Amino acid sequence: xxxxxxxxxxxxxxxxxxxxxxxxxxxxxxxxxxxxxxxxxxxxxxxxxxxxxxxxxxxxxxxxxxxxxxxxxxxxxxxxxxxxxxxxxxxxxxxxxxxxxx
Numbered sequence: 001x002x003x004x005x006x007x008x009x010x011x012x013x014x015x016x017x018x019x020x021x022x023x024x025x026x027x028x029x030x031x032x033x034x035x036x037x038x039x040x041x042x043x044x045x046x047x048x049x050x051x052x053x054x055x056x057x058x059x060x061x062x063x064x065x066x067x068x069x070x071x072x073x074x075x076x077x078x079x080x081x082x083x084x085x086x087x088x089x090x091x092x093x094x095x096x097x098x099x100x101x102x
Contacts, residue, residue, distance in 0.1 A: 007093075009054075019059060021083055034065050036064035041060045
């Protein structure tokens with residue numbers, strides 16, 4: 001199992017535009033061989049002192065893949081290139097963590 005945590009920071013005020021394109025692309029990703037989990041998450045409002053917020057322009061993509069090969073195929077998929085093309089001017093920063101179970 002491969003885990004991915006991708007932290008996407010939009011240019012100010014553009015997070016919803018990226019999320020709209022992200023959600024439109026989700027069915028294609030979920031149909032990929034080896035996709036176990038793939039979805040966006042945002043800060044839970046008013047959770048209290050325990051929470052470290054990402055803020056209004058950031059969302060996190062939480063992914064699980066059956067193998068490194070499945071993740072590599074996902075990264076090379078045509079629908080991911082199309083998604084990147086639609087969102088590149090809206091993104092301020094992107095950090096991707098690829099993790100293995102400890």
